[in-house]
Amino acid sequence: MKGNDIFSHQRVFYGKYKDVGGLLAANPVLINGMQVGQVRNLYFAPDMSGDIIVEFLMSSDFPIPKNTEAIITNANLLGDKAVTFKLGNSKDLARNGDTLITREGTSLAEAVNEQLAPLKNRAETLLNSVDELVIELNKVFAGQAGQDLRESFKDIKATIAHLNSTSSNIDTLVRGQVTRIGMIINNIESFTNELDKSKEKVTGTLNNLNTISGSLAEIDYKNSIDRIDSTMLELKVMLNKINSGEGSMGKLVVNDSLYMELNKSADELNKLLKDIRENPKRYVKFSLF
Secondary structure: OOOOOOOOOOEEEEEEEOOOOOOOOOOEEEEOOEEEEEEEEEEEOOOOOOOEEEEEEEOOOOOOEOOOEEEEEEOOOOOOEEEEEEOOOOOOEOOOOOEOEEEEOOOHHHHHHHHHHHHHHHHHHHHHHHHHHHHHHHHHHHOHHHHHHHHHHHHHHHHHHHHHHHHHHHHHHHHHOHHHHHHHHHHHHHHHHHHHHOHHHHHHHHHHHHHHHHHHHHOOHHHHHHHHHHHHHHHHHHHHHHHHOOHHHHHHHHOHHHHHHHHHHHHHHHHHHHHHHHOHHHOOOOOOO
């Protein structure tokens, strides 16, 4: 009576099995995974056939069709058993004391095999693929392609060694230039500081340039150029008149005789002044009385 509730309405059904596979009293009775009762008792059939009678004590009022199958199943992978009622489709319901249709379920080993069978098949397929791959690789490495691959691996190894050497040389070079890099950075910082100190002077210079640019922009270049053009025109007219011999300056430039007369008069004047300096008595007379 282990686990029995004597205050609930209970029904008892029976099942007859050739082999119960380790089913024990108090093992659960399930419908769709929910416990609706338990195994109350197990004993051999009175006819001495070796069949085993199992009593199912129901703790639920759930209706049980008459063609329901009582199947011994595995409750878990530890080997614990349970009885699962696979509900039938008969409209007639089993009554208290009726014997149900029975069927032995799969054993634990069979259940494990069913679960592992797909994995086993996949593993066998994978192993076959690996075997085929190994065979193909052996064919490749056995021929010229294998020799080429081995040579390629040697080249790759040499390249990696060269890269390691290059990396080491670069590292050595960088370590050797750390001092110079530090000096360059210090010089850049000093230059930046000087620029910062000269910021006000640079700003003043730019302001002066802006002022000069504004002053230049205010100059009336057109009027100045017009005045220059007018002056040049007047100068041109004057030069044309001189070249044509108009006016005193023109006559002086064009008429050689006038130029010669002027030179001659100047020469005579120079002689007169020289004679006055040398013989002043000829020109000035003094009298005391």
